[in-house]
Amino acid sequence: MDKKKAMKAAAAAAGITAGAGALLFAFSNIVYDQVFTAKSMARRKSTFVLEPAEKEKYLKNPATIHDDRTWFACMDPTEETITSRSGETLYAEHLIAKQDSHAWCLCIHGWTSCPQNVGVPARHFYEKGFHVLIPHMRAHGKSEQKNVTMGWLDRFDMLDWIQFILDKDPEAEIFLIGVSMGSATVMMTAGEDLPPNVKCLIADCGYTSVWDQMDSVIHDMFHLPSRPLLDAMRVTTKIRAGYDIREASSLEQLKKCKTPILFIHGEEDGFVPYRMLRQVYDAAEHCEKEMLSIPDAAHANSWDIHPELYWKTADAFVAKHLTMPQSK
Numbered sequence: 606m607d608k609k610k611a612m613k614a615a616a617a618a619a620g621i622t623a624g625a626g627a628l629l630f631a632f633s634n635i636v637y638d639q640v641f642t643a644k645s646m647a648r649r650k651s652t653f654v655l656e657p658a659e660k661e662k663y664l665k666n667p668a669t670i671h672d673d674r675t676w677f678a679c680m681d682p683t684e685e686t687i688t689s690r691s692g693e694t695l696y697a698e699h700l701i702a703k704q705d706s707h708a709w710c711l712c713i714h715g716w717t718s719c720p721q722n723v724g725v726p727a728r729h730f731y732e733k734g735f736h737v738l739i740p741h742m743r744a745h746g747k748s749e750q751k752n753v754t755m756g757w758l759d760r761f762d763m764l765d766w767i768q769f770i771l772d773k774d775p776e777a778e779i780f781l782i783g784v785s786m787g788s789a790t791v792m793m794t795a796g797e798d799l800p801p802n803v804k805c806l807i808a809d810c811g812y813t814s815v816w817d818q819m820d821s822v823i824h825d826m827f828h829l830p831s832r833p834l835l836d837a838m839r840v841t842t843k844i845r846a847g848y849d850i851r852e853a854s855s856l857e858q859l860k861k862c863k864t865p866i867l868f869i870h871g872e873e874d875g876f877v878p879y880r881m882l883r884q885v886y887d888a889a890e891h892c893e894k895e896m897l898s899i900p901d902a903a904h905a906n907s908w909d910i911h912p913e914l915y916w917k918t919a920d921a922f923v924a925k926h927l928t929m930p931q932s933k
Contacts, residue, residue: 673724715785734930756790796858871902
């Protein structure tokens with residue numbers, strides 16, 4: 606091949622490579638739009654609303670309320686707000702304890718979800734006399750943020766909500782419970798410098814890192830090999846959301862955790878792989894920890910499949926670490 610032909614071949618190869626790279630990053634933005642944006646979360650909106658007459662019927666006879674989403678829709682929680690470190694308004698739903706109580710549950714919902722969808726733990730601890738505070742996670746519900754950060758930047762929001770609680774109640778005894786992305790948020794928050802008022806944590810079906818979870822999502826949602834798309838997603842997320850999915854690690858944060866933590870995972874979880882339970886448990890090297898594996902449970906439904914086992918374990922763990930409200 607003469608020099609002229611070689612130069613043409615090299616130029617063609619470079620053009621193909623550049624074109625392939627451009628297509629890869631274009632597709633990574635499509636994936637990002639599906640997974641990490643407020644618009645995508647809004648399209649998946651799952652809030653359950655009761656008609657006024659139906660709500661009145663339930664309120665006249667509370668014993669007929671068996672579904673926890675219906676229960677939450679009847680509750681009329683107080684809307685609380687704070688300002689994030691980057692200037693947005695953060696929202697949370699506050700179920701105010703029915704009696705004088707310094708016991709607080711910071712309850713954290715998952716990806717594509719909303720406060721109402723953690724009605725099961727919210728109701729459970731509210732009925733035990735806790736204040737229950739449920740934030741709208743970044744890019745979900747009332748949140749003003751435009752990008753989902755899968756728990757990584759949300760951990761700073763949780764620190765601010767903890768401070769909000771302490772400003773209201775300096776004697777507060779607080780525990781965090783989260784499911785799925787909410788669980789990862791709990792684990793990522795666990796590595797920060799938490800005040801002594803935070804007594805314990807419950808992490809239900811959380812992932813080891815955003816990188817690892819995106820690896821699973823690309824396989825499950827898009828039926829594609831994860832590389833090199835995952836690498837392109839890393840760059841896209843840095844540009845659009847300002848964080849590195851490679852650094853967004855529950856495992857690394859758990860290595861710094863000093864707060865007692867209970868890990869829960871369903872053995873049939875097909876979304877956040879069950880194998881991650883042992884990985885996150887082992888990473889928590891410097892704190893008191895417990896692990897609960899729930900047979901037959903898929904993603905985020907352990908409390909439905911084995912409620913007695915779930916709540917017996919969770920209640921004993923919480924009662925071990927904070928002062929439970931006195932029922933009246």
